[in-house]
Amino acid sequence: MQEHEVQMHVNGKVVSGKVESRTHLGDFLRQSAGLTGTHLGCEHGVCGACTVIVDGDAVRSCLMLAVQADNCEVTTIEGIAEADGTLHPLQEAFRNNHALQCGFCTAGMITSLHAFLSENPNRSETEIREAISGNICRCTGYQGIVSAAMEAAEKLAKR
Amino acid sequence: MKASAFTYYKPNSLEDALGLLQNEEDAKVLAGGQSLMPMLNMRFVQPETIIDVNGIDELARISVTDKLEIGALTRQKTLAKDPTIRQHLPIMQEALTWVGHFQTQSRGTIGGSLCHLDPAAELPMVALLYDAELQVASASGIRSIPMQEWALAYMMPSISHDELLTKIIIKPWQGSHGYGFQEFARRHGDFAIAAAGCLIKIDNNIIEDIAISIGGVEDVPRRFTECEDVLRAIKYDIDDIKMQVLKPLSKINYLDDSLVTGAYRRRLLRGLLIRAVEQAAGRS
Amino acid sequence: MGVRQIGARVQRVEDEHLIRGDGKYVDDIQLPGMAYAAFLRSSMAHAKIKITDISAAKGLPGVYAVLTYDTLPSSLVSKTQLETYPAPIIKQSVCPDLLASEEVAHVGQAIAMVVASSRHIAEDACELIQVDYTALSVAVDVVEAAKPEGPLAHSHLKDNIAASIETKFGDVEAAFSECDDTLKLKFKQHRGGCHAMECRGVLGDWQQQLGELTLYSSTQCPYLVRRMVSRQLDCPESSIRVIAPDVGGGFGPKAGYYPEEALIAIATKELRRPVKWTEDRREHFTATNQQRDQIWELEVGFKKTGEITAIKGHVTHDSGAFLNYGLLLSATTLMPLPGPYKIKNLHVTLNTVYTNTVSTSPVRGAGRPNAAYAMDRVIDAVARHLSIDPADMRHINLVKNEDFPYQPGSKHRNGSMMTYDSGDYTGMLAMVKEMADYDNFRQEQKQARANGKYLGIGLACFIEDTGMGPYEGVNVRVDVTGNVIASTGAASQGQGHATVIAQVIAEELDIEINKIRVESGDTGKFPHGIGAIGSRTGVNVGLSANDASSQVKKKALKLASILLDKNEDTLELSDGAVRVRSDSNQFITLADLALQLSPAVAGKLPDGFDSAGLEAVSYLSSDYMPHSSGANIAKVEVDIVTGGIKILDYYVVHDCGRILNPMIVDGQIIGGVVHGIGNAMFEQMVYDDAGNPMTTNYGDYLLPLASEMPEIHVAHIETPSPANPMGLKGAGEGGTIPAIGAMINAIEDALTPFDAYIAQYPVTPEYILELVDSEKIAAE
Missing domain, CATH: 3.30.365.10 (Aldehyde oxidase/xanthine dehydrogenase, molybdopterin binding domain)
Structure with a gap:
């Protein structure tokens, strides 16, 4: 069994550890880094629950080996709020708009939208719906999530 | 759903990668991983070795002369935004709007799409339209494969286990022409049930040149030359074209499976093909 | 205060931790020494099976145990899953063996369970188990299966009919003879599946010294799981605590009792270490109940x-x-x-x-x-x-x-x-x-x-x-800090029940919602419960929370009346205290009232109070x-x-x-x-x-x-x-x-x-x- 020493910056902190070659990033974050806010919903790259931000890009953490994230900057849901705990506009908007019920898809929704709106917060509803079409939610019917994304986008555009 | 064990290598140069490919018996190349990783997680593939080519920077470049040279490791997200691609290959960016989701485009690569060779993959369809040239390297040298000879069989490209796809060379069409890309999937980002791409050059209402590629309907994406042949040099009349395409459409060996029948794929392709031609003509 | 809570668009008390990524779902729980389970599942829809070799799996480094039907403990009441809802009208009831003994009846049925130091190794070991399959007739099409001569889904049955039921009222034949016209319709409704974004998951933690089992399960019905595991393993309900922590959606299929819940309980007891099984998405497609063809x-x-x-x-x-x-x-x-x-x-x-x-x-x-x-x-x-x-x-x-x-x-x-x-x-x-x-x-x-x-x-x-009744109880308790703890047997999978319970209590007791803590989905916190099924929780917990907090209010007023030496009619409960209506400076806080009802301080309960604590429980239903x-x-x-x-x-x-x-x-x-x-x-x-x-x-x-x-x-x-x-x-x-x-x-x-x-x-x-x-x- 081959193991690798990896080190990455996760939510601004250095995280290092030993990983097996086959360990995907999602498992590493959850099990070795203790960041269980990233959820595994399908482990074949469709549901989007495990989405994290690696070097600025939203990626499926189940479709990337942990060893591939060596030396990368990783942001998970735990790193979305400000360091002092102030919620990010997306998080605020999710609460305001009842954009979550069971909360399992929420991390992937917020990280996806974070990356998407960081690139350009001026987005139409259709663009937002397409952007989160790679994130499955079984509870909400998406409407609250779309409203939340629109509300946050407006705030972010003013920043 | 955890992958079986493998040995992982991450070469930093093409030379190292090719050396590993030559020496490792049962190796898989890991590029963007958007197809390979699910197959690993589901244990559909259980290779002894994974060779991660993401450290080979030279494979991720786009350059342009009279031709576009696209490194195999170029990410889909890069292709979707790159101004050179926008200028010379707008159809590629249009096709990419149908490819997966932005999170998979973050890592997915053009080389990965071409090597995975899903029957419904869009990027091979674009490469087909332009008769792209694919360059593969191995420890014993470089060879070049015309796109029309790339697909050997279902998800089997013309590349051997010790070779690596390095670049895709595309010569854009010159002069006034139009492009169209039509696809139908049940949901945004799904693999196409059928897709059709078209390049068309119309002069004096005569179809001077036409290229059509189809995806999702046969074992491999391919150029629809039978159809191009009947449409080339005829008058551009969409009602006539609707009839002309019937015969070539009947020659396709449609995929027929437990989810979608061949009969449906045929009807669907016909509709999409007409729409692609109309769209291309409208832009020419 | 005095703000209307019921009927208001109150933000959910559940959201804060979930939007920060601080949720706690079963798979998020890590216990020291925890092992991981994986299942070998049938690759055939209907077959006789024989497990021919488990030695390679057992011998794989990191593997702690390989369980099959034959190696399940003999102390079990049955090695077959007990019926959850038996009924006399059921003609032929078939439940699966916890692990298949001789016959498998669908692709995905569990044949063996491996427990190992990691999920990866457990899956490696599953691949090493040798099973011989002998194909049997396969019933797939329900219309064919319903025919007397149809292929049998279970070889020991005479036909595939589990039960026949009907609904009948009026005089149908007369009505048909008197109507102007008739139409015949035939249609098929398809099954679909659950697809909660969180798959099922079970974590068992057996404490040998205490003789207690804690079972975390991503379930809609923790009390059902406790009851069934207790019966299956023949151990008292009181020795089992089932906790449904944050649950990532339920939608029905998580309302049942599954073999994996019993098997994880067995494994943690046998191995004397925590054992976790997290259903993966592929298993979800073949091992979690689907809906309705x-x-x-x-x-x-x-x-x-x-x-x-x-x-x-x-x-x-x-x-x-x-x-x-x-x-x-x-x-x-x-x-x-x-x-x-x-x-x-x-x-x-x-x-x-x-x-x-x-x-x-x-x-x-x-x-x-x-x-x-x-x-x-x-x-x-x-x-x-x-x-x-x-x-x-x-x-x-x-x-x-x-x-x-x-x-x-x-x-x-x-x-x-x-x-x-x-x-x-x-x-x-x-x-x-x-x-x-x-x-x-x-x-x-x-x-x-x-x-x-x-x-x-x-x-x-x-x-x-x-x-639907019979109840979903709520206990409302004011603690000595004036905060309110509401505990209930109702479990949640994202519906927002805690918010609704808090709203009802906040309105009745006139306190702020953030002073109310709702505990649910834990058999250790509340004695009885049913579960979130059939659009029933809001009605049942709404009524019970309202009734229980109304009783608490009465208790508070009665006690305050004694302590303040005022007639109850002259008192009101507002903003966390019982106040004299005519003199707002005369009041006694809920915290102080709770303290008086805490016998450790009071020495004895005040006269006229026969139960400790400023609390009440209700099982009111429609x-x-x-x-x-x-x-x-x-x-x-x-x-x-x-x-x-x-x-x-x-x-x-x-x-x-x-x-x-x-x-x-x-x-x-x-x-x-x-x-x-x-x-x-x-x-x-x-x-x-x-x-x-x-x-x-x-x-x-x-x-x-x-x-x-x-x-x-x-x-x-x-x-x-x-x-x-x-x-x-x-x-x-x-x-x-x-x-x-x-x-x-x-x-x-x-x-x-x-x-x-x-x-x-x-x-x-x-x-x-x-x-x-x-x-x-x-x-x-």
Whole structure:
């Protein structure tokens, strides 16, 4: 069994550890880094629950080996709020708009939208719906999530 | 759903990668991983070795002369935004709007799409339209494969286990022409049930040149030359074209499976093909 | 203070930790020394099996145990899963062995369990177990399986019929002889699946010194799991604590008791270390119950005026391989007939049939979406036959306001007469038509057709029996800091019950919501509970929370009256204290009152108080089942070139009585509608002839995505239920129940020029093109 020493910056902190070659990033974050806010919903790259931000890009953490994230900057849901705990506009908007019920898809929704709106917060509803079409939610019917994304986008555009 | 064990290598140069490919018996190349990783997680593939080519920077470049040279490791997200691609290959960016989701485009690569060779993959369809040239390297040298000879069989490209796809060379069409890309999937980002791409050059209402590629309907994406042949040099009349395409459409060996029948794929392709031609003509 | 809580759009108390990523789902829990389980599951749908070698698996470094049927402990009451809901009417009950002994009956049935130091190694070891399969006849098609000579799903049975049930009232034969005309309809309803985004998961932690088992399970029904594991393992309920922590959606299939729950309990006891199993998505497709394949054959009798007078027919219900959830799905299929429509004569029979597919159990709405779908398809078919507009047709047949309380003639599962307590069915129909601009749409549709565009509009009206008892208790306790702890047996999977409970308590005790902590889903925190099923929790916990906090209030006033030496009439409870109305400086806080009732301080309880603590418990429930109802409209456009369907808009008018939190109710409805749209258009669990599931990933099995969903416009009317003091009705499934019917009616309406009849769902683009006249297409 081959193991690798990896080190990455996760939510601004250095995280290092030993990983097996086959360990995907999602498992590493959850099990070795203790960041269980990233959820595994399908482990074949469709549901989007495990989405994290690696070097600025939203990626499926189940479709990337942990060893591939060596030396990368990783942001998970735990790193979305400000360091002092102030919620990010997306998080605020999710609460305001009842954009979550069971909360399992929420991390992937917020990280996806974070990356998407960081690139350009001026987005139409259709663009937002397409952007989160790679994130499955079984509870909400998406409407609250779309409203939340629109509300946050407006705030972010003013920043 | 955890992958079986493998040995992982991450070469930093093409030379190292090719050396590993030559020496490792049962190796898989890991590029963007958007197809390979699910197959690993589901244990559909259980290779002894994974060779991660993401450290080979030279494979991720786009350059342009009279031709576009696209490194195999170029990410889909890069292709979707790159101004050179926008200028010379707008159809590629249009096709990419149908490819997966932005999170998979973050890592997915053009080389990965071409090597995975899903029957419904869009990027091979674009490469087909332009008769792209694919360059593969191995420890014993470089060879070049015309796109029309790339697909050997279902998800089997013309590349051997010790070779690596390095670049895709595309010569854009010159002069006034139009492009169209039509696809139908049940949901945004799904693999196409059928897709059709078209390049068309119309002069004096005569179809001077036409290229059509189809995806999702046969074992491999391919150029629809039978159809191009009947449409080339005829008058551009969409009602006539609707009839002309019937015969070539009947020659396709449609995929027929437990989810979608061949009969449906045929009807669907016909509709999409007409729409692609109309769209291309409208832009020419 | 004094802010109205009930009926307000109060933000959820559940959200804060979830949006920060601080949720705690079963798979998030790590315990020292924890081992991981994986299952070897059957690769064949029906076969005799023989496990020939487990030595390689056992010998793999990191493997702690390999369990098979033969190596299960003999102390078990049974090595076969105990029946969850036995009933005398069940003719042949078949439950799976915890691990298959000699025969497997569906792809995915558990054969062996490996426990190892990591999930990876456990899966490695599963691959090393050798199993010989000898194929047996495979029952896949439920119609074939229902025939006496059909292939057997279990080799020890004589036929595949698990049970036959019926609903019958009025004089059907007489009504048919007196009606003007009849129609026959046949249609298939498809099963679909659960697909909570969190798969199932179980973590067992056996404490040898204490003789106690803690079982974390991603379940809707922790008390059911405790009861069943206790019975299966023959250990007292008091030694088992089941905790459902944050649960990532349930939708029905997590309401059952599964072999894995018993097996993890066994493994942690045997190995004396914590053992966790997290279902992966592929397992979810083959090991978690699915919903409802049914074939319906109906005959309808009606008058020329459109009045439907009689329905008779038969339903063939696919139970899947086992009956591990009793007949609940079958019963809830027949019980809601004839829905909101006043049809006095009805006789429908149903056979529950075993097949070699994944077992079925209720999914959002249980059998109600099927019944609602059947009725709305009947209405549209008769309307078309008589050239009556489908909206008018509904108006003619709906139960009218003056009919309440209305008894359709059907019976509850307990044998009592079904009673529709209240509602305004015709009012809702008029309202949803108005919202959707129904009449104008008909004009628009005409013009669009002339331009080769196919628009459709579809209606559905439904009722839902909700708030099923017997109870879901709530204990309300004020602690010595003045904070309130509410504990309840109700478990949540994201519905927002904690918020609603807190709202009710906050209103009654006039305290801030953030001073209330709600504890649920933990058998160690509250003695009795049932679970979140059948749109029942809001009603039951709403009533109990209200009643318990009202008792607490009384207790507080009584005690304050003694301590302040004032008559109770002169006191009021406001902002965390009992105050003298005429002198706000004279008060005693709830915290102080709680302290007085804490005997450690008081030495003895004050006179007249026979129980400790400023607390009270209530198990209040509705006198009978309140019926929610609604009217829905879907608008679609069908592309006859691709067969693609674009959903243009969706409108809901819903009545769940007095609304506790409109934000939460809307969330339930919108999510439920999208679930129904998934059933109507996307979700398809395909099995090949050999019983192999063909859609076991999210590329092939299509869940609805944001990109295809329309805006869903929701409006409410509130007719308070007379069945309970708060006027509550349930809301958890009212989105899903009518949605399939509204969607299919809309799609069929769009295809009116092709005289299409939709006989199955999901409606695939391929099926659309089959319905569309191919000659007309050729002329396109």
